[in-house]
Amino acid sequence: MLWFSVWTVLVVGTLVGAWFLLRSLWRSARDLLTELGRASQVVADLTEQVEELRRLQEAASSPVRHTLFADKDVLRAQRARLRLDRDRRRELRWERDEATRARWRAVWR
Structure with a gap:
């Protein structure tokens, strides 16, 4: 049991x-x-x-195209536009870097 x-x-x-x-x-x-x-x-x-x-x-x-026989004025205008874009990016990067440097100077003073 x-x-x-x-x-x-x-x-x-x-x-x-x-x-x-x-x-x-x-x-x-x-x-x-x-x-x-x-x-x-x-x-x-x-x-x-x-x-x-x-x-x-x-x-x-924009797709890459062969431009050997393209109109030179169009190519010059495109190159000028690319240079302006590059310069604009360079200025923006410089401004960001300056802001960063200013913040670091404020921290370390």
């Missing part, structure tokens, strides 16, 4: 433990599937953004 009650308690305890374990696994699996759904939506959104950025980049970048 004693062994019957010991085994009964062990079996019932095992079943209760299995119930809690399965419930925890079920909840974890459900949460995992929810997160996977959210992750797939984020990946889809990122894919759309990448495609949009790729289209914008292709539209913004």
